Amino acid sequence: MKTKIQSLILLILCLVISSCSSDDDSSSSSDLEGQWFVTSLLVESAFDFNGDGNASRDLFQETSCYDGNFIQFFDDGDVTIVVDFTNIFVDSNNEQDFECQSGLALSSIWTQNGDSVTVENGNEDITGLISGNTLTVTVPDGFEMELYDPAIGHYPAEEDFTIVFTKE
Template sequence: MKTKIQSLIFFVLCIAMSSCSSDDDGNTNLTPEGRWLVSSLLVESSFDFNGDGTTSRDLFEETPCYDGNFIEFFDDGDVIIDIDFTNVYVDINNEQAYQCQNGFGLTSTWTQDGNTITVENDDEQGDIVGTISGNTITVTILNGFEMELYDEVNDQHVGVTEDFTIIFTKFDE
């Protein structure tokens, strides 16, 4: 099984700013200005890359690949995105390995309407819309975690996707 988070669109979507919030939390004037660090990257499958004997769905806990990755919003409407990639490999014997790879730096623009933030995305899928709440931004990417599973019965590789969720936490300098 070979797993890869690889496409630029998925990481642009990471900037989408989908956040769980309650209308009752009183956070009606939230603004995203500042730096937000990746603090969690959840996938549907569990792994034990750090060898602690406990599997986790959080690639941020299991690998060092996302340490220091961020999104930064500026008050002039610009945004900088610095996100890396992780290649994840799981073979037929369930042996697991990963490789951190340099991602990309991207600049774009953002707008806000209440707690809704829109990041301009020139990709064919269009702009990305999300919400902000407190000191976290949560982004769920549907079918963004790609896996290639080996089907022993048919002796072939089969592509499978999972959803993944990235949580950004506001960086206090």
């Protein structure tokens, strides 16, 4: 499905951007070395996929799709990204549902300038910011899903999403 593939690519890009940030303006690239784990993935719409009665915009809280996902920074400028995905769709009862998609591992290179980190991504580099032990990146219209409205039926939707990584 085109939207699922585009969503996966954008998620990966966001993960790459987020992982390339520094701890603060005075931090060195050695502060980035190590694993940064996904601790939040915010979308604009709220869902209650975990059935606790509380809808949340944080897919990390609502699904187990991102448990153990990380970015690994190496001192030689390489970065490895290990990430899974969430496919959000409308089921046969016209209810919102999701499924976790198999993981993906890829490599790229990163550079740092103060608290800004840039990851090379083909023709379009991605930049993220770091604050303390947290990496944050926002991708406009980067999360694609399928929604349902009884008046118009099934329709695709794009939303901004923000990924937060934490270095443990």
